[in-house]
Amino acid sequence: EDKVVQSPLSLVVHEGDTVTLNCSYEVTNFRSLLWYKQEKKAPTFLFMLTSSGIEKKSGRLSSILDKKELFSILNITATQTGDSAVYLCAVVVLGVNRDDKIIFGKGTRLHILP
């Protein structure tokens, strides 16, 4: 059975700290890995990763994928209180009907203390 596991489930740090969120997966027919940020409403898209070793970067956020070891990390440097959210990792696989299927992890709840 395909699965996506995120760790830690919850994390509390002080403003200015750097955090690393982890996402490991066991799937067949991997297509891509997605990161989302969810505050109180809908998840908003952060990154899509398809190739190993190529870092995606947006401001203080960056992410990288390791397709050999089957994991991805999301780094946030110089954290701010506005980074407090649930971060979701999802893996896109090719389903049995040749449709894309998306499997979400349970998320990491990040809380930044001022």
Add this chain to the structure above:
Amino acid sequence: EAQVTQNPRYLITVTGKKLTVTCSQNMNHEYMSWYRQDPGLGLRQIYYSMNVEVTDKGDVPEGYKVSRKEKRNFPLILESPSPNQTSLYFCASSFRQGTPFFGQGTRLTVV
């Protein structure tokens, strides 16, 4: 503005009373799906649709129905809601092999 619109945003209903949650997207996306999000369980897919008149079950389809008569709309139907369907529901859409774009969510409580 590109968006996925769900209605209603909040709903409290009683067991057994049929309800429909609407979802509409204005991006001409082929792919639409419904998720429910529950504490400790994450986002789980209920149903998805690859295109008009093409729908398929996700991981937790029991107790739900969908239809895709038009490309932009993908309503979620609960014929006889039960308390275990109390949840936060998200509709999402994307181009084929694109990244899902989520609606704002519908918080449903069934008493």
